[in-house]
Amino acid sequence: MSRVTIHDVAAAAAVSIKTVSRVINREPNVRPAVQTRVEAAIRKLGYVPNRAARSLAGARSFVIGAIFDNPNPHYIIAVQRGAMATCRQSGYHLAIEEVNTAKNAAAQMRAMLATARLDGVILSPPVTDCAAVLDALDAKNIPYVRLMPATAKGRSPVIVSDDAAAASQAARHLWDLGHRRIAVIAGPDGHSASALRLAGFRHGIAAAGGDAHQVRVVKGDFTFRSGLAAGHTLLAEKNHPTAIFASNDDMAAGIYSAAAQLGLRIPDDVSVVGYDDSPVAELVWPPLTTVRQPVAEMAAEAARLLIEGRGSDAPHTFELPYKMIMRGSTGAEPRKGR
Structure with a gap:
C-alpha cells in the first residue's frame, strides 16, 4: 500500500495543499469548518506529516x-x-x-x-x-x-x-470513619506537592474538629522504599496509627509491605490512603483508596x-479536577482490644 501524502488529504478534504499545510502547522486564518474537514481527512486516511520536510519549510522543529x-x-x-x-x-x-x-x-x-x-x-x-x-x-x-x-x-x-483540597478531602474521609490516631507520610522537602498535601491534610483534620498538631508526620521521598521504612516506624509502635495518608501511591504500597511484615491487616488494623491513582493502586490487595491526580x-x-503557540501567552492558570477514588484500603477505626 502506497504512503498517504498531503495531496491525498487535500483531495479528500476538497481543499488546496497549502490549506492542509496551514492546518497541520497550526497557522492562523483557517476557517473552523475547513480545519475540521481537513483534520477529519487526516484521521480517516491515517496521514502522518513528514517532520523533516516540515522543519525545512519553516522555523519549527515539530x-x-x-x-x-x-x-x-x-x-x-x-x-x-x-x-x-x-x-x-x-x-x-x-x-x-x-x-x-x-x-x-x-x-x-x-x-x-x-x-x-x-x-x-x-x-x-x-x-x-x-x-x-x-x-x-x-x-x-x-x-x-x-x-x-x-x-x-x-x-x-x-x-x-488542587493538591491541598484533595488531601483535605482524604483527611475528612479518614476522620469520618472514626480514626483519631492518624499519621502522614510526607514527600521530600524540595517538592512543592509535599508541602501542599501535608498542609491540606492538616487543614482537613482541623476543619473536621480535630487537632492538626496531633497528626504524626514521617518524611519519605516518594519511593516504595521510603514508604516501607516509614511504615515500619509508625506501625511498630504499641499504639500505632489506625490510619495513614501517604503522599503518593508508591509510599502507600510500602506501608502495605510493612503492615504485612508486622502481621497487621489492611484495613482491619490500619487504613491507608494514597495519592495519584497510579497503576500500583490496583496492583496491591486490597486495592488502594487514593486521590486521582489528572x-x-x-x-x-x-x-x-x-x-498552538500559546506557551508564550500572558501567564494564565488552568486547573483540572482531582477525584477521590474509594477502594478497599480504608475502613472504620478498629475496635479497642482488636
Whole structure:
C-alpha cells in the first residue's frame, strides 16, 4: 500500500495543499469548518506529516520537550502518555529529558539546549520550580508550560490540580470513619506537592474538629522504599496509627509491605490512603483508596498549548479536577482490644 501524502488529504478534504499545510502547522486564518474537514481527512486516511520536510519549510522543529526530575516512574509515564498522545495527533514528536535539579541544573540545561531544537517544553515537578531551568529556557526564547508550580507563577502558563483540597478531602474521609490516631507520610522537602498535601491534610483534620498538631508526620521521598521504612516506624509502635495518608501511591504500597511484615491487616488494623491513582493502586490487595491526580490530562493540555503557540501567552492558570477514588484500603477505626 502506497504512503498517504498531503495531496491525498487535500483531495479528500476538497481543499488546496497549502490549506492542509496551514492546518497541520497550526497557522492562523483557517476557517473552523475547513480545519475540521481537513483534520477529519487526516484521521480517516491515517496521514502522518513528514517532520523533516516540515522543519525545512519553516522555523519549527515539530518537537516538544518534557523535562523531569522525579523518582516516581508512574508519574513520569503519565506525563509522557498525555503529552505524547497530543503530540501524535498534531504530527509532533516528544523528546524526554532528565535534569538533576540538585546538581548544577544550569550547566545541564546549557548542554541540552546546545543540541536540542525544541518548539516548547513541558516542565513537571520539581523541575517546574527550578529557577536555573526557567532562566535557561528564557535565554533561548523557548516557550514552556509548567505543571503544578509553587513559585514564580507569573513566568509562564501553568496547569494545576488542587493538591491541598484533595488531601483535605482524604483527611475528612479518614476522620469520618472514626480514626483519631492518624499519621502522614510526607514527600521530600524540595517538592512543592509535599508541602501542599501535608498542609491540606492538616487543614482537613482541623476543619473536621480535630487537632492538626496531633497528626504524626514521617518524611519519605516518594519511593516504595521510603514508604516501607516509614511504615515500619509508625506501625511498630504499641499504639500505632489506625490510619495513614501517604503522599503518593508508591509510599502507600510500602506501608502495605510493612503492615504485612508486622502481621497487621489492611484495613482491619490500619487504613491507608494514597495519592495519584497510579497503576500500583490496583496492583496491591486490597486495592488502594487514593486521590486521582489528572497527570496525563495536565500534560496533554500543556502539549496542546505549546503546539498552538500559546506557551508564550500572558501567564494564565488552568486547573483540572482531582477525584477521590474509594477502594478497599480504608475502613472504620478498629475496635479497642482488636
